[in-house]
Amino acid sequence: MNFPILSAVTFLPLIGSIFILLIKDSSDKSINSAKYVAIFTSFVNFLLSIFLWFSFDSSTADFQFIENKQWVKGYFNFKFGVDGISILFILLTTFITPLCILSVINSVKERIKEFLIALLVMETLMIGVFCSLDLVLFYLFFEGGLIPMFLIIGIWGGPRRVYSAFKFFLFTLLGSVLLLIAVISIYWITGTTDMTQLLLFNNIPKEYQYLLWLAFFSSFAVKLPMWPVHTWLPDAHVEAPTAGSVILAAILLKMAGYGFIRFSIGLFPVASDFFTPLIFLLSIIAIVYTSLVALMQEDMKKLIAYSSVAHMGFVTVGIFTLTKQGLEGSIIQMISHGLISAALFLCVGVVYDRVHSRMISSYGGLVHIVPKYAVIFMIFTLAALGLPGTSGFVGEILILIGAFQKNILVAVLASLGVIFAAAYMLWLYKRVIFGKINNNELKKIYDLNKTEIFILSSLAFLTLFFGFYPEPLLRTVDISVSELIRNYEMDLTFYLKETVK
Numbered sequence: 001m002n003f004p005i006l007s008a009v010t011f012l013p014l015i016g017s018i019f020i021l022l023i024k025d026s027s028d029k030s031i032n033s034a035k036y037v038a039i040f041t042s043f044v045n046f047l048l049s050i051f052l053w054f055s056f057d058s059s060t061a062d063f064q065f066i067e068n069k070q071w072v073k074g075y076f077n078f079k080f081g082v083d084g085i086s087i088l089f090i091l092l093t094t095f096i097t098p099l100c101i102l103s104v105i106n107s108v109k110e111r112i113k114e115f116l117i118a119l120l121v122m123e124t125l126m127i128g129v130f131c132s133l134d135l136v137l138f139y140l141f142f143e144g145g146l147i148p149m150f151l152i153i154g155i156w157g158g159p160r161r162v163y164s165a166f167k168f169f170l171f172t173l174l175g176s177v178l179l180l181i182a183v184i185s186i187y188w189i190t191g192t193t194d195m196t197q198l199l200l201f202n203n204i205p206k207e208y209q210y211l212l213w214l215a216f217f218s219s220f221a222v223k224l225p226m227w228p229v230h231t232w233l234p235d236a237h238v239e240a241p242t243a244g245s246v247i248l249a250a251i252l253l254k255m256a257g258y259g260f261i262r263f264s265i266g267l268f269p270v271a272s273d274f275f276t277p278l279i280f281l282l283s284i285i286a287i288v289y290t291s292l293v294a295l296m297q298e299d300m301k302k303l304i305a306y307s308s309v310a311h312m313g314f315v316t317v318g319i320f321t322l323t324k325q326g327l328e329g330s331i332i333q334m335i336s337h338g339l340i341s342a343a344l345f346l347c348v349g350v351v352y353d354r355v356h357s358r359m360i361s362s363y364g365g366l367v368h369i370v371p372k373y374a375v376i377f378m379i380f381t382l383a384a385l386g387l388p389g390t391s392g393f394v395g396e397i398l399i400l401i402g403a404f405q406k407n408i409l410v411a412v413l414a415s416l417g418v419i420f421a422a423a424y425m426l427w428l429y430k431r432v433i434f435g436k437i438n439n440n441e442l443k444k445i446y447d448l449n450k451t452e453i454f455i456l457s458s459l460a461f462l463t464l465f466f467g468f469y470p471e472p473l474l475r476t477v478d479i480s481v482s483e484l485i486r487n488y489e490m491d492l493t494f495y496l497k498e499t500v501k
């Protein structure tokens with residue numbers, strides 16, 4: 001294929017944001033034009049990504065749709081490409097973004113054009129992360145995403161938005177600096193930042209791998225987020241507007257999980273093997289501790305935010321089992337969590353727009369007033385606790401199978417997360433949906449409108465479809481994951497032989 005489809009998918013949202021920027025006046029007509037441009041751009045981009053997926057050859061582990069142009073002559077190249085792992089995250093990004101834009105139309109009242117520009121720029125930066133095959137390019141996209149998200153939280157967030165935005169920014173800053181130092185170090189050691197070359201020859205000496213792994217880990221651990229550097233996430237979610245929370249939970253967290261798979265395991269096999277017990281320890285603490293904290297929450301957004309930390313703990317367990325089931329399960333779990341967490345935050349946004357409260361105590365008895373909402377919310381509640389028949393179950397069961405192969409104790413402790421998830425999600429649903437109507441303001445609210453039904457039904461359909469039939473996802477990642485594990489084992493064996501010599 002000669003058409004640069006990856007560049008088209010990556011930069012089409014940026015072009016759309018430029019069109020919106022050129023709309024000068026602030027009349028209702030111009031605002032409607034901005035909305036149409038944003039919806040059209042994001043929807044066309046989703047269709048392009050679907051075409052990309054159908055054109056993708058899942059029978060090979062090679063990077064496909066390669067685009068390689070000289071960028072900084074003699075040093076770095078502008079290099080794009082995708083494999084079975086990265087293409088799913090591109091699809092998730094292009095699917096979630098138009099749904100976010102549709103949700104924004106009714107919920108954001110001020111500076112709507114600027115908000116749409118921020119969302120479209122954010123989409124470009126997130127897709128760029130998953131397409132990049134050069135470390136410098138990856139770094140620019142990975143850290144560039146901080147800026148629009150910082151603005152989304154800081155301008156359109158809640159009462160403590162400035163505090164939460166700066167906390168989010170500062171937490172990620174230290175890791176960003178260490179990641180940049182690591183990228184420069186890799187260029188100094190190997191003479192290249194080309195990922196295909198680094199993965200093919202893996203010529204990073206063993207003595208450098210531990211420090212480089214820790215530098216990458218410092219950035220990915222904050223973004224994921226892992227315990228104990230997770231504390232920025234609940235504040236960011238609570239203060240962010242609904243669309244900001246959706247983007248944050250559904251896609252931004254997955255960039256770090258993707259980073260662990262692509263870079264930590266791909267480039268530093270010896271260090272990954274050495275630090276696996278540390279990852280397991282932090283992941284188990286995250287699963288158990290943040291699940292217990294979620295049980296104590298009175299704010300719906302905070303409860304879902306802490307549940308995200310617990311679910312991402314499952315992801316890191318799955319990744320570092322370095323088994324086929326564990327790695328495939330972690331990828332499926334990230335895609336599934338992207339759909340489910342997006343839907344849960346949108347469900348909170350629906351009632352918040354009507355009642356202007358996120359507190360669980362403000363609700364109760366909604367099943368009598370908004371039955372359609374109660375049914376949709378039930379689907380995502382059950383998916384979040386990993387009910388069989390939902391996509392949440394597929395990822396978790398594969399991760400636990402992989403964990404049992406690697407370490408039975410880790411698997412048993414991780415299984416506690418499933419029990420805790422059932423406790424806090426069912427507790428949330430019971431208090432919000434069932435019981436008596438104690439708040440008279442609830443009697444005035446209306447059920448889901450057509451736009452909300454479309455958004456939430458789209459997410460529910462995929463959650464149930466991939467729950468019953470995950471084959472399309474598994475088929476896409478299968479060869480790439482097998483090749484990743486094969487290369488990891490070969491590299492690890494090679495370094496161990498060198499050590500013996």
